[in-house]
Amino acid sequence: MRYAARRVAQMPPTIFAEMTALAQRHQAINLGQGFPDFSAPDDIKQAAMRAIAADCNQYAPGAGVSALRQALAGYYRRHYRLDFDPESEILACVGATEAIFAAMLGLLDPGDEVILFDPAYDSYRPAIAFAGGIARSLVLRPPDWRLAPERLEALVTPRTRMLLLNSPHNPTGKVFSREELELLAAFCRRYDLLVVTDEVYEHLCYDGARHLPLASLPGMAERVLTVSSLGKSFSVTGWKVGWAVGPAPLVDAVHKAKQFATFCGATPLQTAAAEALAVEDDYYRQLAEDYRRRRDFLCQALAAAGLKPFVPAGTYFVMADISASGFIDDRDFCRALPEKAGVAAIPASPFYADPEAGRRLVRFTFCKSWPLLEEAATRLRRYFAA
Template identity: 35%
Template sequence: MIQLSERTKYFTDSVIRRMTRVCNQYGALNLSQGFPDNDPPVELMNSLSHVAHTGPHQYAITFGNPKTLEALSAKIEHFSGIHFDPASELCITCGGTEAMMCAVMATINPGQKIAIFSPFYENYGADAVLCGATPIYVPLHVPDFSFDPVELENAFKDGAKALILCNPSNPSGKVFTRDELLEIAKIVEKYDAFVITDEVYEHIIFTPHKHTYFATLPGMKERTIMCNSLSKTYSITGWRLGYVAAPSYVMDRVRKVHDFLTVGAAAPLQEAVIAGLTLPDSYYEGVRDLFTHRKELFCNGLKEIGLKFYEPQGTYFVMVDISEFGYDDDYEFCLDLARNVKVGAVPGSSFFKEKVNSYMRLHFAKSDETLKEALFNLSKIRELIKKK
């Protein structure tokens, strides 16, 4: 048999997206793959309807529709205080997934190393391998998923050229404090390195926690490649719109990679999304209030059931401790959960480099009715899943 690519041997298909197929197979409520079930803002839907009849329907400028880039630049500056030149420091991508791949490919050479906090969103490890890079995993320690600065610095001593920083963090729901980010900044400056940020959940933060854009820290804009997505903020995960924001000398490389990966994001969707990028602050306050309500509903329900979990500070994910059930294989546990309890979850091991099999990740980006049904099903978990 003809030999296939070696690099594709070292990771599986996405476990998160696989669990959606498992939910469909068993008729389980999908609290695994993190997409909201609420509609996009009406302004966005009306805009899409208008664009469907008026266009554009052909290629957009590869790096992004100029009007969309201008609206995006204004939106970023409004919330972060940082100005990114739409002509030279922004690129619209096919989702945050492509944004991250472009950032890694633009900054890391084959054979170089990249630091990744663990637990981590599963794409990061695959991104590194596909780029021919070697990931160095730095543990985040429970119960607050904090990092040890010595362990982080050791990754850079070992040759890491960049750190991938997900903040707010998927899967843990951690929001890094300003002091923690300043500690990271001190280390990356010392070792002349980059930070590649994933800030998809920037607007889903729970009081009293606050989101600090890493690029706003002293001297860090020149070291930050900001990756983001419009999917979660506007409830449009199927539109696949993301972006990279970075200094022009980095963006030049990012745009080259993007050009040959996908040519460009969908032109009609780029046009339509301007209506979202120009929404007033009240919209984002509504997003925060909605997910705060859902978090409280779901987490209070988990407490009543007696399941142990880590209270999220941001995102719409919660890590639940399943060690009481005695499974050696958390994937097997999640299959039994979908099959018998009719709730879909992601096995925690898919997020850890360390051998950890004692967690599942659930999400609460669903309607009250769906969350209450899921909690009712979970209330019977100890009857329907027998301890191993």
Template identity: 40%
Template sequence: MPKLSKRTSPFTDSVIRRMSRLCLEHDAVNLSQGFPDFDPPAKILERLAECTREDVHQYAITWGAANFREALAKKQSHLMQIPVDPEKNITVTCGSTEAMMAAMMSVCDPGDEVIVFSPFYENYGADSILCGAKPIYVPLIPPEFNYDPKALQAAFQRHPKALILCNPSNPCGKVFTEKELNEIADLAKKYDAYVITDEVYEHIVYPPARHIYMASLDGMADRTISCSSLSKTYSITGWRLGYVIAPEKITEEIRKVHDFLTVGAAAPLQEAAVSGLQFPEQYYQELQDLYLDKRDYFCDGLRKIGLNISIPQGAYYVLADISEYGYDNDEQFCEDLIKKVGVGAVPGSSFFAEDENRYIRFHFAKKKETLDEALRRLSALPEKMKSH
């Protein structure tokens, strides 16, 4: 038989999804894959029920239903403080995963280099490889997860095509400061690079941190490709509704890639989600309050168990240091955690470009009773995991 493509050989399947499957197999509390176990807003579900009886079951416009793009443009123009034209600047995608891939494929040629902060969401490495681009990793240094400005400048001096910015960051929960974002912006302008942002956690930020859109900074609207989704904001991760906001010329290229990747996102789900895009600002404040309570409650529980953790500034993940348990392999630790303790987490090594085995990632987008059960099981961690 002919050899298979070399393109996919450098990476494995998703470690996150693998841990979810293992959780199902062993009836573990799944704090690995980041999806809520509570319902989306009632208004969105009510509108979805109505849509089943309406004529929205065929293809929408490839780059997104008109009313969805119009509602999104109104919301994001207000938040981003830049004009967003629903006809010229928006492409609706099958989740932010496709949004990032379409953005990467639209600006990168084989051999181009792309800056990626490490730790990073595992898809970014795969996206780079599938595009034929080469990642330049710049470390975010634990426990604060700040970068070394000299290391970032050295990366830009290699004249990369783009920098990928996850803000707030998955997995470490870092929210980039205005000073840091301006440093990145100045280097992107100086070295003529794009910035591709992943901002799916834009509404899950904990004071005093605040989210600032890269595209809103001086001179950055023309070179920023903003990717996001409705998954986390409205607790509808299974709906796979993402989007890209970009300048018109870039949008034209993204739409070509999107058309041949997936044709379009689900039409009835777009129709139902319009109601969420029209929520008042109070909704986003309540969402922030909800996750702030969950963060504080869960992190306090982890500390009482004795885990050394970094408190996230945004998103709904927390990294825990497992050094004291003596494992050389954090993936083995996570497998044992599922089998012996009954709680799922993600090995930190799947996020780091560096040789790093100290961390595992939990998520806390769960009901209080789910977090209580997870913490109850994790209380046995010192007894069950030190004897491996």
């Protein structure tokens, strides 16, 4: 008897599950999976508790709590001068991952091709595959992860349907520049492509880098579905409150796929999210500055341990070259590190269509408390000095 469908039979557990399990087994400091270990802001926690106490505990509307959709309309207008109708152009989702998964199911037909940038977050390819689509990769290479226009053009075929863009980019920390975004916008207009943008790290930009939504560029609003979430900006990754915004036909297609998966997300958490989105800009500035300090500390610690970090312009991740570590394979490095050094990280090769392209790269996260980062630095220095 065959139990698993062929589409999942060969799918391994995510690399995050494997590395987190190793971290737990060896009581290692988890600098792999990107979840903060410090407290979320008190105001947002209090808002969730008030919503529960007020009995906001039944099913939310399929498109999301009205207060959240209204808050998102105001948020995009205030931050990016983008206007979305909360009734037809905003969809609340169970995290950004669900939004992207539903977007692939709702917007792709079997055989449609999607251009994405490697290294790519590991849920993108499975989502495309479940929809019957075909992923076509353009590899970004260190140290600057430059976008090569000539290689982009070479990926286009008559079946190209979509561009999937993540900026700020996980795992590299690249923030696509205005020049690069204008190039991508012209490319998408020329080939009449849909675009799904993953912008969950939109407020985590450093050293003068600024996040610019692709939807805000001329001629792009009609073809871009913008995805983001609450988790990274407010340290509530476990709430899984995300959203997709864009033109009504795109949002409707995503909603049609989503409705038969989760139908709706958690009502009290969506209600609290609506309050969180009203914070002043100072909150985001302070958040980015705090993370910048953590970034600098971790980069210095990795360099002191003999690794070669590529300083990120955004996100809360650092990619590092492990060539000088004595290891020649990222998976071997990351499987040994929790036991030998007491620190966990994520190998980069699972983020690539061709694993060889990431074989010498490892991703570390700095969304951890200062005591944990300091202890991790001590452990890494001790291990690599031995």
